[in-house]
Amino acid sequence: MNPEAASVVTIPRATFASIVTERLRASIVDGSLKPGSQLSEVELATSFGVSRGPVREALQRLVQEGLLQSEAHRGVFVPVLTDEDVRDVYVAREALESAAIRSIIAGERTVAASESLDRFVTLMEQAEAAxxxxxxxxxxxxxxxxxxxxxxxDRLKRMFSTVISETRLCLGVLTADDARDDLVQEHRLICAAMKEGETEKALAVLKKHFDDAVATLSNRSRTDAAAVDGRGGPHE
Incomplete structure (x- = not known):
């Protein structure tokens, strides 16, 4: 057998599609691909050095996740979320996460849940310090x-996968100036209430957490709109 031929590895199309999906997802979430941007299969295929098949598959996956929007006879775009869209995302999240909290406490799964949640709160705290x-x-x-x-x-997890992707789309517009001082503390309070089996307290903190998030996102939206006006943009 020819050693050189033996060393050649054929990369499956599915792998290319996954790579393109991950890179596009990151670009959407970090704001590199701005809301309203149109994505071209041809341009993306050239940019990634792949055929159009994996790109098409990646775009379809991201449409399903809610990170892209497909419009008939127009193409695929990064969605532009209105304030109403943002509020709706958080209404859905509050419903799903409240149901999760009730289920965890009622099912006496708070110990395992707390261990997992505490780990992320600690990581948040360390990242905030840095x-x-x-x-x-x-x-x-x-x-x-x-x-x-x-x-x-499983049903809550399936429904949640869509709204958490849309949340990432919302958060892509935020900057360091939007950071909230009480963010870590709110998560600690949720954990503490769940550990004690205090369902209503946990739900109240969760609601405040989401109300604050919507307010922050709305303020950023107004700030961005004002900046456009100041540059002589379309709002004049």
Whole structure:
């Protein structure tokens, strides 16, 4: 057997699709791909050095996740979320995560859940001390994913996978200036209430946490709109 031929490894199309998906997801979440941007299969295939097949598959996956929007006869775009969209995302999250908290406490799964959640709170705290706000945001979302996972409900987890992706889209517009001082403390309070089996207290802290998040995102939206006006943008 020719050694050179034996060393050639054919990379499956699925692997290319996964790589493209991950890179596009990261670009959407970190704001490199701005809301309203149109994505071209041809341009992306050239950029990634792959055929259009894996790119098409990656775009379809991200549409399913809610990170991209497909419009008939127009193409695929990064969604532009309105304030109403943001509020709706958090309404859905509050419903799903409240159900998860009730399930965890009622099912006496608070010990295992707390161990998992405490780990993410500690990571958030360390990232905050290092002023790594991107990491703070990532660990924040991982905390909430772990919370729903701890419910042991496959249906809650499936529904949550969509809204958490849309949350990442919301958070992509935030900057270090938007960082909240009480973010870590709110997560600690949720953990503490769950450990004590105090369902209503945990739900109240969760609601405040989401209300504060919506307010922060709305303020950022107004700030961005004002900046456009100041540059002589379309709002004039």
């Amino acid at each position: 002023e790594d706000w991107e990491a703070v945001g990532n660990f924040d979302l991982e905390f909430h994913v772990a919370l729903v996972d701890a419910s042991a409900s």
